[in-house]
Amino acid sequence: DTAVSQTPKYLVTQMGNDKSIKCEQNLGHDTMYWYKQDSKKFLKIMFSYNNKELIINETVPNRFSPKSPDKAHLNLHINSLELGDSAVYFCASSQILAGTETEQFFGPGTRLTVL
Amino acid sequence: AQTVTQSQPEMSVQEAETVTLSCTYDTSESDYYLFWYKQPPSRQMILVIRQEAYKQQNATENRFSVNFQKAAKSFSLKISDSQLGDAAMYFCAYGYGGATNKLIFGTGTLLAVQP
Incomplete structure (x- = not known):
């Protein structure tokens, strides 16, 4: 059973597009995070x-909009993708x-690659 | 602001030998937590060991142990009897918990294990 799962694992897209990354945790944690590597x-x-x-919210451009429909899910939507957004995005969870x-x-x- | 510094970008160790990875941090807090995470080529972030600042005793987990020097703000990781599977990027991280729980990472040390 995967504790924290993300989809997709790889995302290749053109500059200017909008994309979403989904995250789900089945640990019953109350806190979720997005990190950029x-x-x-x-x-x-x-x-x-x-x-x-x-x-x-750590000084992230407002093109990035997280959404948490419930405490087991935290999605990341990115508008108007730029070359500099290419990175690996990690979701994490913990119990406070x-x-x-x-x-x-x-x-x-x-792994997000913007072309 | 809290900062975490790893001064060794790369390290190498022979299989079965011992290696120590260095980490220093800066904080004005008295209660905090320190972690070492391992990131193998699969890019999964794996917790290796954690240390609570209020504990004087150094944490150990099997072949992994830390040398926590609170006054010097130093938190090194010792890996004994190194194995090929220990080859990875190692990140030192600082956390202070509570509602604004987040991890502040160092820049990482890439460990190679030579057979």
Whole structure:
């Protein structure tokens, strides 16, 4: 059973297109995240949602719009794709417990290539 | 702002030998958490080990152990009896939990294991 799944795993598209990446977790966690890993392998938080509410939005262009229909799903929609959006996008989830930092479980990543 | 620094972009170790990966971080918080994640060529992010800052005892997980020096803000990972399957990118990460839970990653160390 996959704990955190993402679809698609690979996405190749033209500049200017709109695309979505879906993420689902079956761990019963209340918090989900999107991270971006660039070509130099640097990982950076983009968004986090806790119980469907946006908690973190780390200076991400508003072409990126996350949506959480329920606490098991966090999708990422990207409008007007640019060459610089090419990266691997990771979804992750964790259970927030007061006063502690629990492990974040990562999905397999989606490699987005913008041509 | 919190930062995480990994000064070794690449490391190499002989099979069955021991290797230490370095990580330093900067924070003004007193309660936080530190992690080492492994990313093999499959790109899956796998938690290797975690350390709570309030614990003085260094964490260990089988062949993996850390040397946590809170005053020096240092968090190194030691891999004993290195195996070919240990070859991967290793990321040090900092988290401080709570509602704004997020991980701040270092730039990674690429570990090669020589047979």
